[in-house]
Amino acid sequence: MGFIPIFIMLGAGGLLFFLTVKNALQRKLNHQKELLIKLNSLNPALGIMVEDSSDPDLLIGALKQNRVDKSIAEKALKIIRDLKVNRIQYNALLKKAPYNWVGKIASFQKI
Numbered sequence: 001m002g003f004i005p006i007f008i009m010l011g012a013g014g015l016l017f018f019l020t021v022k023n024a025l026q027r028k029l030n031h032q033k034e035l036l037i038k039l040n041s042l043n044p045a046l047g048i049m050v051e052d053s054s055d056p057d058l059l060i061g062a063l064k065q066n067r068v069d070k071s072i073a074e075k076a077l078k079i080i081r082d083l084k085v086n087r088i089q090y091n092a093l094l095k096k097a098p099y100n101w102v103g104k105i106a107s108f109q110k111i
Contacts, residue, residue: 021102028090032083032111039079043072054111056084087111 036054059080063073091110094103102108 017098018102018105021099022106025090025093025099025103025106025108028086028093029108029111032086032090035079035083035086039076039083042076042079043068054083056080056087059083 032054039059060077063076063080068076093099094108094110
């Protein structure tokens with residue numbers, strides 16, 4: 001009878017950890033999508049590039065090839081930098097030991 005509360009507490013702790021990590025990973029994915037939508041709405045010419053690839057390095061290269069206004073280019077570069085930072089943080093989180101278990105169970109993939 002004394003072990004039942006211990007098992008319940010361990011199960012509840014594991015469940016709360018799973019839900020917290022899943023929520024954090026889902027927020028990172030949603031933030032990535034929001035940044036892509038913001039970049040897409042910034043300039044219609046950039047929208048075609050954004051739909052093709054979400055790789056920030058390719059987006060920077062395509063931005064340099066297209067002649068865009070300086071103010072729009074600066075805003076686009078800021079958004080692309082945020083995309084890159086978010087992608088690095090998300091992928092680093094998926095590599096860590098307890099978080100990759102949650103990622104495998106909840107079927108999260110690298111960006």
